[in-house]
Amino acid sequence: MLPIDWIILAGTLIFIVVYGVWKTRGSKNVQDYIRGGNEARWWTVGLSVMATQASAITFLSTPGQAFHDGMGFVQFYFGLPIAMIIICMVFIPIYYRLEVYTAYEYLESRFDLKTRTLTAFLFLIQRGLAAGITIFAPAIILSAVLGWDLTTLNIIIGVLVTIYTVSGGTKAVNVTQKQQMAVIFSGMIIALILIIQYLPEEISFTKALEIAGASGKLDIIDFSFNLDNRYTFWSGLIGGTFLALSYFGTDQSQVQRYLSGKSVRQSQLGLIFNGLLKVPMQFFILLVGVMVFVFYQFNHSPLNFNPAATNAVSQSALAPEYEQLQRNLDRIQDQKQEMSIKYANAGNFSDGDRDSFKAEMLQLNEAEILARRQATELIASANSTVETNDKDYVFIHFILNNLPRGLIGLLLAVILSAAMSSTASELNALASTTMIDLYKRNTGEKTQEHYVRMSKWFTLAWGLIAIAVASIADLFDNLIQLVNIIGSIFYGNVLGIFLLAFFIKYVKSNAVFIAALITQSIILAIYFLTELPYLWLNLVGCLLVIGIAVLLQTFIPTITSKPETNE
Template sequence: MNALDWIVLLGTMLGIAAYGTWRTRHTDNLNTYLKGNRNTGWVTIGISVAATQASAITFLSIPGQGFESGIGFVQNYFGLPLALIIVCAVFLPIYRRLGVYTAYEYLGQRFDQKTRLLGAVFFLLQRGVQSGITIYAPAIILSTVLGWRLDLTIIFIGTIVVVYTVTGGSAAVNLTQKWQMGVIFGGMVTAFIVLLTKLPAGSLHVAGALGKLEAVDFSFSPDRRYTFWSGLFGGLFLSLSYFGTDQSQVQRYIGGAALREGRLGLMFNALLKIPMQLFILLLGALVFVFYQFQPDPPVFFNRVEWQRHIDGPDSAKFRAIDAKHAALHGERQGKLKTWMGLREGTDPGAEAAARSALIAAQNEVDAVRKEAKAALTAANPRINTKDSDYVFIGFITTQLPHGVIGLLIAVMFAAALGSKAGELNALGTTTTIDLWRHFRPLAEHDEARNVRNAKGWTAFWGVFAILFAVFVSFEENLIEATNIIASLFYGVVLGIFLVAFFCKHVRGTAVFWSALAAEALIITLFFLRNVFPALKFSYLWYNVIGCAACVLFSLLLQSLLRSGPRAAAEARA
């Protein structure tokens, strides 16, 4: 990075944060602090919903996902549009009618306080952990680019977002996210255009030949992570729980000017999400094609870590892997040129043979990459060898012109700040309203004290996220790690809400214990997946299983309670 990149990066990141802090510095009303401005329109709501979901992980990890596995990850979002329609029809009107601060207040009114606390605790557990991941993701970028210590970088990024989120609350989040999304879309379109200028003709055909454009898999195999069916059904339940019960999203749309504004904002996302994710995945697939034509692509995309071992005591081993990779890459390039020459020819048999040879050459290169990761693990078992998160940032810093580099890194930070702010705002709100107020009632006529409490809890979760990111490493691709953590809780929480909406005879005690049993089932399935092969299936199905188990257990337990001696007492609960 040069001076121009630094001007673009710091000007964008600090400018937006300072603007949000200054504009909302006098927010001293609890309703405004937690819900935002009541005059918020649907465009702001829609952008805020998108920005809260589209963290730096989206723009850091999803291109790496496209590079590594192709665009099939888009199936993860196939259930999202239907989920948002259901949220608009069922969830949103109830929240608006009751005037709640959090989704879990509704559970307290429908069931009892213990069920409300359970829903809030489930949210705080999974979203608190995920908030650490959303700080960790951009910290990887800055530490890799600048050679800074990762822990200090995490603290630096976390502190920036905590300051303006604590200062302005939901109003600051909504205000800054509009500008952050503008930077994000501008930067990603710029990256795509620059990439296209660097690619030869026929690049999409290369991506297709090497399996990167297989968007839909209709397989019924449960162990395949992304299929049409897991995305449609598992993705439906994941999205329904995220948008309908996760306070980080609920808080974005319950405070608008009217019910219509919230619905339009959510429908904006129903139309936007799949094309946006497909675009980012395609960007990653094209980066994969780009490296096919480069003379010396890296064998391991965390270049700093690889160089450390190249210069270390086992230098000979790692240099040998480098040389082997370079030789096989050269052979792959030769087979690629042969196939491209035959692709538009008149001999289909020769073209098919050349394509098979190209795929075989690609498999050999992939095998060397696995060998490199195994060598890194042998040298240091604590190393994270999942390098797909470094693919896009490596492309940005080595292949794009100065100024554009600063803009693309600003994209990552804008996404990180927007998503992180939304999460902290929701965590602070839920802790204040559902936990703190339960034990220490808010001061009815002391708004300043109430806002101070909310700010204090927002700051607490900011510090928690920073500490979590500092001390925990992630074995999965970051976007997958986020979805896996969510899937462990989302299905059960959604089950609680579906029982509340549609099973009017079920009372609080039944759903409380059923939710705990369903969550225990999901955790057991997750930890036994590598012990019993029959239990190893896509994490998206955890959302379906958790929801179904919670609903079924609730119905069964309520029947038992109703037929037992405690029926009268339960009916009054």
């Protein structure tokens, strides 16, 4: 990176932190600190909801996901618009009518304190882990760029985002996320334009899509019911709807975003705005990843995009064998370049020739996949501790090695801005839940200044916990999948509790509490002991807790013999 990249990167991040602190200084009461004074208009709510979900993981992992596996991941979001409509019709009016600060306050009025506490505790576990991952993701980037220690970077990034979140609470999160989303959209659009310009002169955008399609990267919809396929139309529509209902309807990091709205209508419009824009946004980010794939049909790429993995094997006794594999990959890519150009210009040939070119492209793709698999095995043999999964490094490798100076700093600012916006929302929600549902509910009445002060201390504490989680995080399979897996393990259970509260009035608190404990144990067992795709955990968890609670209430009525004072 040149000085201009450092200036753009540092300038963007410092501006966001300073602006957030300055704009939101002086919160005097809980209403201001946790609900932002209920001043947010619909566009602020919508952008804040979107920025909370679109972490650095989105801009790191999603292009890499598309590079390796194509556009099918977009099916994950098919249920989101349906969930937005349900939340607008059911969840938001109830939350506003009860004037709650957190989603879990409602559960005490419907059930009892222990159910509220359990649900809040489940949220704190899964969101505390996820907050660490959202810090860890951008640390990977700077580690690859600067060669710095990951733990040091986790601390730096965590401290930066904690500063303005502690200072201004929800309002600081909302006002900074508008600037962050502007940086994000600008950077990704510029990246796509540059990728297209970098393609050979005879390869237009349309021809680039034809090449991607011939390689199977544009296979968006999979209508199969095969549970071995993680992303299908049905898992996205059904499992995705339940995941989105759980996340946007019961996860405090999102609930807090739209509870800051000026009115019920402003909050509803903000969520509808998010529902309309989210799927196209994810489609666009995946398309960027597909275009990176097309770019590397005409340019050489490394066997493994993780520089640490390449260095590990290059410094071992297996280096000659690895170098030979890289030369083989270079030859394959030279052949792919020739065949891609032929296929793109196949309009000048017969249909038989076009099919022949496509078949050869697919064979070359298989040869490349085999070479990368062999490289992975060599890396693991050279150093079993180094990360061989390189999906999260694909886009950053392209940025660092191909973008003009200055734009490198901008794209890094995009990813770090996304990390800060998402992490800020998470810390803000974790602190609010801890303060409202655990501390305030279980202590005597205090002054508003005391609660604001405690909220800041809880924000700081969760910031430190997130940094600690980030310091021991691993790449797992893919960062964006890891975050969604963590959520799916808990979300279905929590959503089921809320649906029982909303719609099945005869089920009482003890039945729900016992059902929730049983369900969480079963879901953990299913995840660790079976191969069920994680999206289905949301549906299974939701149905389990509802079914078990109804059965307990119906067939063991003595379970509610103790009077319940909260209903």
